[in-house]
Amino acid sequence: MANNYLGLFDVIGPVMVGPSSSHTSGAATIAWMARQIFSGTPVKAEFTLYGSFAETYKGHGTDRALIGGMLGYKSNDVRIRNAYYEARKNWLKVDFVVDKETHVSHPNTVDIVITGEDGHTLLIRGESIGGGRVRIRKINDIEVDFTGEYSTMIIGHQDVAGTVAYITTCLAGEDVNVATLKLFREGRGMKAVTVVETDSSISEELKEKILQYETVTSVDLIEI
Amino acid sequence: MNWDFSNTEELLKLCNENDMPISEVMINREMQLGETRRDTIIDRIEANLRVMNTAVDRPISEPHRSMGGLIGGEAKKLNELDESKAICGPAIHRAIVNALAVAETNASMGVIVAAPTAGSAGVLPAVLMSMYESYDISLDDMRRGLINAGAIGYIITRNGSVAGAEAGCQAEVGSASAMAASALVEMLGGTPEQCCDAASVALSNLLGLACDPVRGLVEVPCQTRNAIGAVGAYTAAELALAGVGPHIPLDEMIQITYDVGRSLPESLRETAKGGCAVAPSLCAECSREAAWQRARAHL
Numbered sequence A: 001m002a003n004n005y006l007g008l009f010d011v012i013g014p015v016m017v018g019p020s021s022s023h024t025s026g027a028a029t030i031a032w033m034a035r036q037i038f039s040g041t042p043v044k045a046e047f048t049l050y051g052s053f054a055e056t057y058k059g060h061g062t063d064r065a066l067i068g069g070m071l072g073y074k075s076n077d078v079r080i081r082n083a084y085y086e087a088r089k090n091w092l093k094v095d096f097v098v099d100k101e102t103h104v105s106h107p108n109t110v111d112i113v114i115t116g117e118d119g120h121t122l123l124i125r126g127e128s129i130g131g132g133r134v135r136i137r138k139i140n141d142i143e144v145d146f147t148g149e150y151s152t153m154i155i156g157h158q159d160v161a162g163t164v165a166y167i168t169t170c171l172a173g174e175d176v177n178v179a180t181l182k183l184f185r186e187g188r189g190m191k192a193v194t195v196v197e198t199d200s201s202i203s204e205e206l207k208e209k210i211l212q213y214e215t216v217t218s219v220d221l222i223e224i
Numbered sequence B: 001m002n003w004d005f006s007n008t009e010e011l012l013k014l015c016n017e018n019d020m021p022i023s024e025v026m027i028n029r030e031m032q033l034g035e036t037r038r039d040t041i042i043d044r045i046e047a048n049l050r051v052m053n054t055a056v057d058r059p060i061s062e063p064h065r066s067m068g069g070l071i072g073g074e075a076k077k078l079n080e081l082d083e084s085k086a087i088c089g090p091a092i093h094r095a096i097v098n099a100l101a102v103a104e105t106n107a108s109m110g111v112i113v114a115a116p117t118a119g120s121a122g123v124l125p126a127v128l129m130s131m132y133e134s135y136d137i138s139l140d141d142m143r144r145g146l147i148n149a150g151a152i153g154y155i156i157t158r159n160g161s162v163a164g165a166e167a168g169c170q171a172e173v174g175s176a177s178a179m180a181a182s183a184l185v186e187m188l189g190g191t192p193e194q195c196c197d198a199a200s201v202a203l204s205n206l207l208g209l210a211c212d213p214v215r216g217l218v219e220v221p222c223q224t225r226n227a228i229g230a231v232g233a234y235t236a237a238e239l240a241l242a243g244v245g246p247h248i249p250l251d252e253m254i255q256i257t258y259d260v261g262r263s264l265p266e267s268l269r270e271t272a273k274g275g276c277a278v279a280p281s282l283c284a285e286c287s288r289e290a291a292w293q294r295a296r297a298h299l
C-alpha cells in the first residue's frame, strides 16, 4: 500500500487465513512485525492477550496466528493453522497469558515478549484495528505509533541532538521518498526510537550507514 | 483524465462518457491511483480467483471442523444431496454449496479472500464459481465480474460501512450480496445502470440484517448467511436484467443501509449479546461470559 487510497484490493482482499481479519489476520501481522523488529532468532515468545483478544482468541485462532507471525509467516500462509506444530519444529517456545482485567485503549491488543538465544528480550505492543490493519504501540518502554503499511525503518538510539539530523541526511543522500518520520522517546535525553516510513524499500547499505552513528543502537527494517 | 469516483453517480457518469463497463472504469482508476499496470491488476485478480476456487473446493474433498467447533462438513453434505431434492435448481444449488464451503474454509483457518470481509467471504466465490460451472462464462468474464464487484464494494466502504461491528450483517453479507449482484449483471452483458440497480435491490432485500455470531465466532449463523447473500445476488441480478426496479438509487440505498446499521442496538452488532447469539439452545445462560467459557471448554 504505497499510495494511501482505498483501492480494488482493499475491497477484494486481503487474501488471508480465516476466520477473522481483526482476530486472525491482524494478529498474525502484529507478530510478524514484531519478528522483523527483533534481531536474532527467537527461542521464546510470550503473548499477553487483552480485551476481545482475551475473550475469543481460541475460536478465532488468534493464538495460532500470533505463533505463525512469530515464525515469520504472513497472514495468508496456511502453515498458520498448524502453528503449534511448526513452533515445536522450529524450537520456539510459546506461552499465552489471558488478561481480562487490565484496561487497554483498543479492544484487540496484544503484548509480545520475545526472547532470543542470547537471552535478550524485546517487548512489542500491537493493536489490531480492523480489516487486518494493525498498529504497533510500544517497543520496550517507548510508546510508538506506526502501521507497517509502508516500508518502515525503526531506529533505536539515544535522544541526543544531531541523531535525527544524521538520519535525515542519510535518507536525503539515497533518494528515498520519506512519507513520515517520527521520533518517540522515553524522555528527554533518554532512549528513543525514530520510525521512518518510506514509499520505496530501504537498502541494506543505508541501514549500515545509519547504524554507524555513535548514538544509534539498532536499525530494523519492515518490508511489506 | 481523472478516473477517480466517490459514488455511484460519478461512476455511472464515467461509464457513460467513455462507453465502458464498470470493471473497465475500475481498472482505470486502479491504474491511475495505484500507479499500476493493467496486467499487474489482472494477474492479481486472477490470483484472488484461484484462492477463491481452492476455498470452494477443499471442504468438499476434505471437510474440516471449524476452530470454534460449531460447523464443518455442511458443504459436503449439501453437495451429496439427491438431485431430486435440490429444489433450487443447479446454479443456485452450486452457489449455496460454494457459499457454505468458503465459510467452512474460513472458520477452519483455510485461506480466503476477504470480499469485502472474512465473514462474508463466501458470497462472491459462491456466485462466480457457480456461474462458471453452470453457464457459458469465461475466465475473462469472471475477472471482470470480480473487478466490477470491487467497484461496488469500494463505493459502499467509502460512503457506508462493511463492518458487522459498525453496521450489522447487512454491512457484511448485504454488501457482498450487492457486489455479487452487480458482478452477475456485468458478466451477463447488462448495462452499468443495471449493475447498480441490482446492487441496490440486493442491499434493500437484506436491510436490517443483524450481526449476531454465536459465541462471537464467525460460524453460526454466518455460514448460511453467506448462502442467502449469494442467492439474493442471483435474485437481484435477474430482476435488474429484466428492468424491474429498483425503487431507490444505489447511492441512496447505501446511505439508508448505513443509517439503519448504526441505529441497530449494540447487541446486534457483533457483540454476541443478541439475536442468534443468545438462542437458548445454543447458549444456556445467554450471558456473554458463559458463552466464552463454553467455547473454551469445547476446545
Ligand code: SF4
Pocket: B119, B120, B163, B164, B168, B169, B170, B172, B173, B210, B211, B212, B213, B217, B218, B219, B221, B222, B225, B270
Ligand atoms: S453475522 Fe456478523 S460475523 Fe457473521 S457474517 Fe454476518 S456480519 Fe459477519
